[in-house]
Every structure is written in structure tokens, then in C-alpha cells.
Amino acid sequence: MIGPGLFELPSTHPDGMDHCTEQLDWCMPVHPLLASRFSPMWFDPSWTVSEDDVELLLDAARWAPSAGNSQPWAYFVARRGEPDHDRLVKHLARSSARWAPSASLLIVTMAHRYIEDTDWAYSDFADYDLGQSVAHLTLQAHAMNLACRQFRAFNLETLTTDLNPGPGWHIISMIAIGHPAEDRPDSRERRSTTELRTAPWDA
């Protein structure tokens, strides 16, 4: 069991037999932690996360794989009620300003794209690796019965001027994290696995 009762997987098929060797599709469904994740837009405005919660989320983020173990990510973290939270809210776009401030936590994600004071790539995979790190954080949050909505609806220019990331560092996205105040939608759209396997290359 991974989460508090939510993510238990049966160890045998309902017929009581263990089909793991012959029926991989039954034995290996998409893990419930992945299948039940969603990005809420509405968060419980009274929910708070502790400093320990924040540490746990960042601990998950730091265990992501990265090219050459370069770990080209940084997170500016602000809990609702803290001065840094007000600082971030000022830069939200009109759309995200409607919902993001009610989340318990706002995070600004940054990637180490260039070696300081040069135009040489620190890593060709900086943004890619940051995305993996955020995915780790997102699933850790879900396992803690929290939810994340990543977003780009903020003023990148003014936020960059305000936070003034170090040379070579770039702001990429923001994440709102909190206790969802809405249910997961019944239907969510995704391209099929067949489409993923037939898409854009010469046959």
C-alpha cells in the first residue's frame, strides 16, 4: 500500500489465480497513483501545508534522474500567508490569479540552462530534467493527498526581475499545491498508445 488506503493493488486476480506470468495487462495496470492524479484548479483555501510537508515534496524532487546527475533545478517556495507568497501573487496572470492564490503553496521552478556568464549549455537536458523532477514532486504530493496544478500563466518578465535568478538560471513554470476542492473529472482526454507508437517518423 502506498497511500492512506487509496492505492492498494490486489495481489491476485479476482478468480484467485496468480496470472502474472501470462497476463501482464491485468498484472500491470497503470499504477493508481498515476491514474488518479489530476490538476485541480480549485484548492481548499483553509488547508495549510507544514514545513515538513514542503521538505518531503522537495526531497522527492531531488531524487529524480538527470543527465550526468547534473540536477539542474531549483525551487522558490512560498506558503500561503508568508511574505514571499504575496510577492509571487503579484506576478500571476489574470487567469491564474482567480485560483492559484488559494493553494497552500506556490512554487517557482527554475532550470540551470547555461554555465554562468556564458552562452554554453550547462546541460542540453536542463528543462527536460526539471520536468522529471517536477513529476516526482507531483506524484509525491498526490501520495500525500495533496494535488498540484503546474502553470505558465504568470508574467515571466516581472517575476524574473523580482526573483533575479543567478546567472545561467531561468524561470520555467509555477506549481500551485494544496488540498483539492474539486473531484477528479470523470473523463480526461489523452492520445492513445497506438498513436504514440505511429506518430512522426519515416516508416
Ligand SMILES: Cc1cc2nc3c(=O)[nH]c(=O)nc-3n(C[C@H](O)[C@H](O)[C@H](O)COP(=O)(O)O)c2cc1C
Ligand atoms: C508546463 C505546464 C504548463 C501549464 N500551464 C497551465 C496554465 O497556464 N494554466 C492552467 O490552467 N493549466 C496549466 N497547466 C495544466 C494543464 O492544463 C493540465 O496538466 C492538462 O490539462 C492535463 O490535465 P491533468 O494534469 O489533470 O491530467 C500546465 C501544465 C504544465 C505541465
